[in-house]
Amino acid sequence: MLLGFFCLTAFAQEHQFTHEDTLKGSITPERAWWDVSHYSLKVTVDPDNKFISGSNTITYKVLEPYQTLQIDLQEPMKILSATQNDKKLAIKKDGAAYFISLQKKQKKEASNKITIAFEGKPVEGARLPWDGGWTWQKDAKGKAFAANANQGIGSSIWWPNKDIPYDEVESLDLYITVPKGLTAVGNGTLVDSSSTTDKNRFHWSVENPINSYGISADIADYAHFSETYKGEKGPLDLNFYVLKENLDKAQEQFKQVPMMLEAFEHWFGPYPFYEDGYKLVEVPYLGMEHQSNVTYGNKYENGYLGRDLSGTGWGLKFDFIIIHESGHEWFANNITNKDVADMWVHEGFTAYSENLYLDYFFGKEASADYVIGTRSAIRNDRPIIGTYGVDHEGSGDMYYKGANVLHTLRQLVEDDEKWRTILRGLNKEFYHQTVTTAQIENYISEQSGIDLTEFWEQYLRTTMIPELEYSIDGNTLKFRYADIVEGFDMPIQIHVNEQKEWIYPSAAWKTKSFDAPITDFNIDRNFYIEFEEIN
Numbered sequence: 001m002l003l004g005f006f007c008l009t010a011f012a013q014e015h016q017f018t019h020e021d022t023l024k025g026s027i028t029p030e031r032a033w034w035d036v037s038h039y040s041l042k043v044t045v046d047p048d049n050k051f052i053s054g055s056n057t058i059t060y061k062v063l064e065p066y067q068t069l070q071i072d073l074q075e076p077m078k079i080l081s082a083t084q085n086d087k088k089l090a091i092k093k094d095g096a097a098y099f100i101s102l103q104k105k106q107k108k109e110a111s112n113k114i115t116i117a118f119e120g121k122p123v124e125g126a127r128l129p130w131d132g133g134w135t136w137q138k139d140a141k142g143k144a145f146a147a148n149a150n151q152g153i154g155s156s157i158w159w160p161n162k163d164i165p166y167d168e169v170e171s172l173d174l175y176i177t178v179p180k181g182l183t184a185v186g187n188g189t190l191v192d193s194s195s196t197t198d199k200n201r202f203h204w205s206v207e208n209p210i211n212s213y214g215i216s217a218d219i220a221d222y223a224h225f226s227e228t229y230k231g232e233k234g235p236l237d238l239n240f241y242v243l244k245e246n247l248d249k250a251q252e253q254f255k256q257v258p259m260m261l262e263a264f265e266h267w268f269g270p271y272p273f274y275e276d277g278y279k280l281v282e283v284p285y286l287g288m289e290h291q292s293n294v295t296y297g298n299k300y301e302n303g304y305l306g307r308d309l310s311g312t313g314w315g316l317k318f319d320f321i322i323i324h325e326s327g328h329e330w331f332a333n334n335i336t337n338k339d340v341a342d343m344w345v346h347e348g349f350t351a352y353s354e355n356l357y358l359d360y361f362f363g364k365e366a367s368a369d370y371v372i373g374t375r376s377a378i379r380n381d382r383p384i385i386g387t388y389g390v391d392h393e394g395s396g397d398m399y400y401k402g403a404n405v406l407h408t409l410r411q412l413v414e415d416d417e418k419w420r421t422i423l424r425g426l427n428k429e430f431y432h433q434t435v436t437t438a439q440i441e442n443y444i445s446e447q448s449g450i451d452l453t454e455f456w457e458q459y460l461r462t463t464m465i466p467e468l469e470y471s472i473d474g475n476t477l478k479f480r481y482a483d484i485v486e487g488f489d490m491p492i493q494i495h496v497n498e499q500k501e502w503i504y505p506s507a508a509w510k511t512k513s514f515d516a517p518i519t520d521f522n523i524d525r526n527f528y529i530e531f532e533e534i535n
Helices: 002-014 021-025 244-253 256-268 322-326 345-361 363-378 400-413 415-427 437-448 453-461
Strands: 034-046 050-060 068-072 078-084 092-094 097-101 111-120 133-138 142-147 170-178 181-183 189-195 199-206 217-221 222-231 234-243 280-282 294-297 335-337 432-437 467-473 476-482 492-496 497-501 510-513 521-523 531-535
Touching: 021 097, 078 092, 111 199, 170 181, 181 199, 181 222, 217 234, 217 280, 222 244, 222 256, 222 280, 234 244, 234 256, 256 280, 256 322, 256 415, 280 322, 294 322, 322 345, 335 345, 345 363, 345 400, 345 437, 363 400, 400 437, 400 453, 415 437, 432 437, 432 453, 437 453, 437 531, 497 510
Parallel strands: 034 170, 234 280, 280 294, 335 432, 467 531
Antiparallel strands: 034 050, 050 111, 068 097, 078 111, 092 097, 133 142, 142 217, 170 199, 181 217, 189 199, 222 234, 467 476, 476 510, 492 497, 492 521
């Protein structure tokens, strides 16, 4: 346990966190006293001038009396005013945080509203979705093709809100006004649309809790098609918005969406947002897991822009963006981390979903080939859990190290139906909730019946990969673990003379004898460990 702590502490000392990091990443007193329940977000988007203006009316519940409220909006966007009960409020700006002094007495359990007016040219992302912001492109006919993605940088890059993941808004109305001839796609279901001589307005409504980074607006001269999926909870509306020149390709490639839903409902339980439907929307960047509005830019090819990230061939059996970003509907959107330090809960489980999709359609060995193949991308540069309270994610290893950790857990459970029950149970137990990694760790430990304390410490909080050191002398195998935290004793399967056996290594040397001399010895590849024969 101390090793994991020291790794994080050393990194924190090297990385100098700022006052603004704390304002963005911590539950400040000005955030803690109120719970956001509804956003009515109205935006007018001017693609030619890359300009956004609008208002956000925030409905909130008072948890404890307090008179100052923190709202976040990043420069160069700016808040024009804040009003409550038609009274203009005083605002104090501190970086991206705006502290609003409320005149009305805030009484516990009361439900109040505040309206924030804002405008500006939001940050442009040079490399969406990784850096975050808006992108302003053109389609083949020169019409606007614009969208936003802001997972890391935060939704306050373009609209004012409580920009911290622990407090999800319970419902949302999103009104997007765009120039005539364009369609604006948001989250949830389309309530209505209207037109004037030069504008189109679209009203989208979300009935379920939604994380702020999952709220998006996608703008283009879209073609639209739809179908109904018969899922575990009944009929699910599927809607697709693509550039008109790509309609034929989309109608073929997006046949993978019902396949994805079939596989993921099997493994994870019902799609979590039946009331809001499912959309796949073409955008001018690779893609993002916006809730009920998954964005797509994978060029209508299988793999990741046509490449197999596993190097096994199996990664070309599916469209990476359709499968990965849709997997986030269960892990990121249904189950959301309270602090981005625990982002591995989003990315580890969703990277793991890729091989579960393969498992469902191509079998267990194909899925194992794939997830094991992705180990080549793991760097072990720093732990996959970040630093809490300062908006700091862990290593990018959270994707495929996280996936391989879960694949290893499946071997320890030794019962695929029980493992599936655990994965489905996670999505039921933490349905529409924000969580800590401790909650996820404890749930899996309890449901599996395995004490995973040191397992989690080893893989999530250190960069060490357990190394099995062994030697063979006749019919005797001698073995131990190196590079482990104190108390780590994960059992593993080995193959000896064409027979499977379990061994139980720890830091101390152990021996195991067999009936015949050991002529054939292998360590089961499904366990994420390293190994070395010692003379």
